Amino acid sequence: MSNIILERYRIIELLSGTPGGRSYLSEDTSQSNFHQYVVKQFLPSSKDSTLLKISHDVLETETKPLEYLAKKDDRILHLSNFFIKDKNFYLVREYILGQSLRKEIITGQKLSSEKVLEILLEVLEILVIIHYRGIIHRNIKPANIIRRESDNKLILTDFGAPQEAVSNLVASSEYMPIEQIYRNPQLNSDIYALGIIAIEALTGLSASEITNRKNQKNSDAQKIVWYPRSHKVKAKLAKIIDKMVDLNYQNRYQSAKEVLNDLQTINQPQPNLVLQPLKTQFSKNPKLFLFLGSFITVSAVGWFFFASKDLNYARKLYYQGIANYEKADYKQAVKLFSQAIKINPQYSSAYNFRGDAYYRLGNYEKSQQDSSAAIRNNPQDANAYYDRAFSLYLVGEFNGAIIDYNQAIKLNPEYADAYYGRGLARHEIKENRKAIADLNQAIAIKPKFTKAYFQRGIVHREIGDKLEAIKDFSKAIEINPKYASAYYERGKTRYALNEKAAAKKDFTKVIELDSRFVDAYIARADVHTDLGYPKQAYDDYEKAIEMNPEDAKAYVHRGKYRFQMKDIEGAIENYNQAIKLNSTQSTAYNNRGNAYLELGKWNKALADYSKAIELNPEYASAYYNRGLLRTDLAKVPGAIEDYQAAADIFLKRGEKNNYQDAMSRIKELTP
Structure with a gap:
């Protein structure tokens, strides 16, 4: 049989055979050392080309995570290759001697x-x-x-x-x-x-x-x-x-x-196993009893020190730590991982898990330190680089996170989560095109990666590609019909496209899935206001504030509602409450400026617009509103400056109509 070639594999001998297929020992003729593999032949129940293509796609999806695990631990053997020949499937794995x-x-x-x-x-x-x-x-x-x-x-x-x-x-x-x-x-x-x-x-x-x-x-x-x-x-x-x-x-x-x-409790070491050799010595030399008394008095944990040197005990502590981690008892998990590390300072996996537990406890600095320790002990651990990158991302060190994600991807080119994480970091530093490329790669590796579709939708919307954003949110929903955040973001995007009835439907679905989703009530209330349903709008704003009385955003939106209902004083009252709860709310200052302008209090309005811009230098509407007020006050150079700033931001966001409006204002003021 040695002359039979399947793709690049030369068959050496038949290992086993059944009615459904056969296994062959083979060697790879494309490798100079003719490395040996097991080629398993499967006879599909159907030779239909469409079904074979579906099987191939399913197989490709199933093998990706196994490939990652095999690179992480050499005790896991994954498929090295697979192919179709004469409408039969062949799976190839390394031959283990x-x-x-x-x-x-x-x-x-x-x-x-x-x-x-x-x-x-x-x-x-x-x-x-x-x-x-x-x-x-x-x-x-x-x-x-x-x-x-x-x-x-x-x-x-x-x-x-x-x-x-x-x-x-x-x-x-x-x-x-x-x-x-x-x-x-x-x-x-x-x-x-x-x-x-x-x-x-x-x-x-x-x-x-x-x-x-x-x-x-x-x-x-x-x-x-x-x-x-x-x-x-x-x-x-x-x-x-x-x-x-x-x-x-x-x-x-x-x-x-x-x-x-x-x-591991079956043969758990007992104290007497540690002290038995000492007992033998004491029987031969009674003077050693004096040493024993001192030993027990000075250090009550002496036995524990010796017993804990057993690496099996460290492993037991490690798995107990994982059990506590799974139960969300992160503090106890940290204690157990720490004990395991004390016994075995090179315990890479314990550092990894302790870092994850620290992350869950919000201690990102220690999480980062543990990931670094895991990397020192195992420089080939892509997951450790990923964990450290995630910790760096959480503390705002986006460039450092990207460097670690790069290394994780270098070690494991099929690491979908690493591409996803790098995409998030690139989004934070405004490299949106590169972020989309990373998210595309994550989805290519893991086609049902809901979070990647969701995040890509966020980025698409930010660069003004709202229709693509809606497609991404819809795909995330298709994969997970209970993904409340995806419905919410799709609703926001539809609202921005003036598809208000569709937006309302999305926000209502969010509330059905999660009755405590405060932002969905606020967003639906905004739609009700625009559609001319004041009672429903008021009820939704009230519900949002009832659920979270400390939510400044809810007061901002209800203030906007009252402004539209011509209750200007009521609107100012709501904006004041929002600013009291969160003095960095730029929207509250901008909207209160509009209310003061309506009452003819120009100086207060000007001060509020300026404060909004100070808090958010990218606040295009605040520049535009201040430009309008400066125009009315005949402060033309300042107005032109404000319109230009607004136009630049609108253009960067892809808001062409707003950009053209701001530029037309400049043209009107320019001799």
Whole structure:
């Protein structure tokens, strides 16, 4: 078979074959060292070109996150390549020199509890990594867990999702829990499969024998009966495995971290194990009892110091920290990660997670420091650069954030979140075209990246491309129909395009999804005002203020409403309240200036316009309004200066009509 070539792969031998496909050992002829790969051939149930194209697209989507994880941890083996030839699919992965667990777990032979515990701990460590990214393996079985010959590590291969994308073949049924059979896999479906492997190893029974036992005693039972006592299994281990293979996934362990935490307590070091060598010495030399007394008196934590040197204990603390992080108990998570780092100062992952916890607590400086420590300990960790970039972004160090995002992308060119983050940072420094390019790339890598569509819509609107903005917000809504913020921003954009009925519909949808969305009430009230529904407008403004009496913006908008209703004094009262709550509200000063102008209080109006411009030098309307007032006051040079400033800002924003209006004002004043 060595003369058969599939694309650039020369077939060396057939490894396995089934009615649905075959696996070949091959070598890559495009590489000078002829590196070896496993090429898996799948025979699709349909040869229809359209269906093949759909399968190809699904496969491409499924492999992207796996590719990222494989670069992050070499215990995760992803697809190196895939292609279609003669309407058959071929998936290519690196060939690992070693043996699968099928060579260690043999029907009729039993492994010790200690050996099975080692296997469980090692595989669960990998599952923690993939589950943290929301990926389900779906194909856990002994044949897909390989013990690598070079370092004796267990390697996880042949994820189920890519295979399901191109074939009806899924994981072997004896390892599949019921929810996965019904196409509803959960993260803990992988835990079930691993539990079945553990029972195989402990009992010597085959997987099919084990799963058939679930109906022997009671057809309605939620447990697999495998009689652990008759197989001399440690009671604590048996109890944990029972929970791993609960037939109801809601009763099963909910995360790999939970299983790890429980397994690590089985052989938890005891104090006497640390002090035993000392006891032997004391029996030989009674004078050492004096030292023992001093030892206990001076340092009550002496034992803890010695025990904590065990890196397994550091790992246990780390996973406990993750468990607390998942429960949003970030302070406790920080304490646990800190203890793990104290034991193992090179614990890159602990620095990473502690940095995330500090971020959640709002301590961006410490978050940044921990990301830097993670980078020092593992310079190839793209995620650490991403985390530090995010911390820098939050403290306003946008250029520094871009540098770190660049490095994250260099290490992982398919890092969609890094492109997204760099897009946000570039938007902040007004590099909007580059920001859009980054967001485009994020979407190309992750086509259902709702936040990227949402943010691209914001940028499109800022550069005056409102129709493109609406398309982006609509796409975000299509992917996530409950995305309240996307409806809100689309409503704002439609309002700017004078599509008021459509804007009102969007704001109403926001309120349906989130009845506490204050800004949606304010925006809908503005629409009601413009459409001539004063009662509805008033009710919405009142609701917004009732929900948040400290929201200056609500008073600004109600002031504008009262101004339109000719209640000028009432409008000024609202603007005064807004300024009292937030003295940096430039809109309140500008609008109060309009109200003072209506009352003929020109000096107060002029002072308010100037204050608005001082607070926001990019406030085009305030320049324009001050220009109008200076025109009336015959202060022509100042008026021309104001109109020009307004025109420049309008032009930069793409507001052509406003720009032309301001320029026509200048022309009228220019001899």
